[in-house]
Amino acid sequence: MIEETLVLFQNIRNPSYDKSLKGYKKVGGFKALKKALKMKPEELVEVVKASGLRGRGGAGFPTGLKWSFMAKNTGKPSYLICNADESEPGTCKDRELMLKDPHHFLEGMMIGCYAINCKHGYIYVRGEYFPSIKSLNEAIDELYAAGLLGENALGKGKRLDLTVHTGAGAYICGEESALLDSLEGKRGHPRVKPPFPAVSGFNACPTTVNNVETLTCLPFIVNEGAEAFKDFGPENNAGTHLVSLSGHVEKPGVYEVRMDVTLKQIIYDLGGGIRGGKALKGVIPGGASSPVLTAKEIDVEYSFDALGKAGTMMGSAAVMVFDEDTDVVKLLHRITRFFNHESCGQCTPCREGTHWARLIVQDFLKGNGNERKMKRLHRVGGNMMGTTVCALGDAAAMPITSFVTKFPEEFEKYYTQAAA
């Protein structure tokens, strides 16, 4: 039986916690920022590098390394943008952090701003998250009133402003360069890389985009040191992380776990097993865009590297569990519909492929499937892989190819039944 490891959720799991500034200070809030301000920004970057913190948004890129790529001495301002456009289906961890413990996250954001010399940070929040937006804005107002933000936020004469910007409901605006376009007031279309945001990002200035959870890890790392953070996981997969567990489990929710627990433990120990004692059919381990795992494959360590080795990915750590009664073709249809709707449409393979794939899956549902169409579905999906500007093409392709290869009998059932 495993249990949660509380680092990010230490306040949220405390029933008597008061999320106001006063309450946060009572549990030791803003100590980390004070400590960070005593360091040089370069030292801070080194500490984060040493902690092995990897981005929690989906790609798992080392955060310290990302910061160190920021172009220096450009004469332009640097920007830290927090990507709170949590829109990967199944993911709901950032919402919890922003809603229930906003100061914890904001402290992390401020530490991040200090580390990369940012004077104005933006928090790009998913537009549908009204309560989180309200909570964040209230927290920011409190910080301004307390003088923690504004004129002397990062030491005497060092100004820091934070602005909450709400998205308008596009999945693609969670892609960092599309997010920057959207923040600039343009259509959210992913940009061609290079140049990477660290060189030319928001308003063509050096920019780092970090996830909410990533930034929320910072107070702990500064307070307790890089080694303490590393201890929470296996080599190269440092820290605890939040898992959004959903689907056919007894106790869905957001859980904080170490990186050395297995997917099976998360589902059966924390999630309480499959709903109604049914058998497991499969798990989507990292948000809708990750390749699916069958029931036999879930005894895998839930970390970036182990899942990568298992041919899938951790992504935004949204575990979606489906039981034996689930119609996999319908599930895939729902996923393809999502990507068809959310593709920005600029790249040919993704614009045309997501729609075509949806039509083929729809054909199966109508009973018009056949073996040729299954091959075609695999081909249409696979052809989106790696052929687009951003990762949405890959994200749309991976579930298609993995569902077709891992559950072929489900597709066959559709057309053999129709024939009979």
Place this chain on the structure above:
Amino acid sequence: MPSFELDGKTVEFEPGEKILSAAMRAGIQIPHYCYHPGMSVVATCRMCMVDVIDMGNGRPAPKLQTSCSMDAVEGMKVETMNEKVKDAKELVMEYLLINHPLDCPICDQSGECVLQDYSFEFGSGKSEMEYSKRVYGWRDIGTFVALERNRCIHCTRCDRFTREITGTNEFGMFNRGHELTVDTYSDRPMTNQFQGNMADICPVGAITEKEFRFKRRVWKLKKTPSICVGCSTGCNVTIEYDKNEVFRLKPRDNPDVNKWWMCDQGRLTYKDLNIRENRVAHPLGKTAEGFQEISWENAFSAIQEKISELQPTSNEVIGLVDTHASNEELYLFKKLLKEGFDSDQLFFPDVEWEQPVSDFFINSLITSDKNPNRAGARMLGLKGAKSSEEVTSKIPTGTKVLLVFGKPFEDENLLSQAGNISLVINIAAWQSGWSETADVTLPGRLHSEKDATYTNKAGRVQRVNTAIRAFHKTRPDWMVLCGLMELLDVDNKADSAEAVFQELSENEKGFQGLQWESIGSDGINAAQFDEDPGRNEVSELSKTA
């Protein structure tokens, strides 16, 4: 210059240049849709994929790269035709065509459509798409271009054009994903003055010129390089014509003049080239019964007779020329007056004009100076006159001969004063007040009907070439002037526009050292050019212009 290897060939590049543009400069075509050298790189059509087998450091790129967005690196090895790339192109073609209506037989782009070309070259020729195609509603986006959205392949060139080139932002992308489409904002029609360029840059038939729609299949059109004479910018164009009728003007890429663009006004000047009314089709002589068609011999002998009767002295001969005349014509006219009559009283309309200055290059193309060759007249040292009143005051009483080229200073007072002059000769392609006043009118030709050179506002000498046949009784203007010179016993050896230009470049300081050949199709800067004192920079072309 650093270089990289493209399909085994060495290609040089400038630091920071992309693979695609370096290859294009070297004359190697890599297929592409969304890339346009004048606009930002979006790398979205995915057609220009290449296989970088060595990134210059001995390692291959992990996957196919879009050559429009990838920096060329010293020692890089790139393959554009291997199996991997071919498969990728076939795939892109398949994806582009699944929703394309394939209505080539009724599409105006057919024949110059990149989608058509590439699907022959790179497509598989078959499609597995078995569902109904995407259909967008029909939209009217204004008077100059027609939008047929079903044909669109979403390269976003048009969107980028109004954002980056004209800065007018009236056109953009709407919706998302599979429903992505182009349209104008808030149902408004397009208003910018450069819409024709959107039809040019559209790789398919989604945006076509309304002027040209359904008039001719493009493969029937013959093409002759020329320039636009609509204003003093002298945008490089191609005259496209069939059966002696001009159907359209298309801008020709010239980085020193108009880049890839031209204005819609200029495009519409193609209509003038087809007008048959109002043209002077044959020599005309004024007789008691009115104007009569006469032969060239009769015209010349009548002129000779009259001149020997009048015996004009040097200050009794005046020349007027409009600046639609080419450099050669201006030069010959000047020589005719100087050596034939010992007169230097040659006037051209020299007015102040407005040059728009803007952050957007394209706005500088339209000047308020609608004379294609004023700079040439200034460089040849002709006398400028600000207005017809000024000219009227400069014509002394007792003037015996007035030579008028084209239709300069058309003004009632001046025309009626000219009526008192014993001999008025008009050399013109168009009928005007002058041809009605003149005793003898000699027909000239339009720039589409002759070889000539013009000097644009920045002192760039550019050539036009004979595209269509003129009325068979007209002669090229240089020939007409040479004929007059013969009458007056002026020494003249030139027997072609080229020979006139060579003489001109030998004798005139501004044109020194220029060769007819070296002007080529792109033009060449004059040896000496002083900024026009009549040039007024304005932030935007004023409404009165």
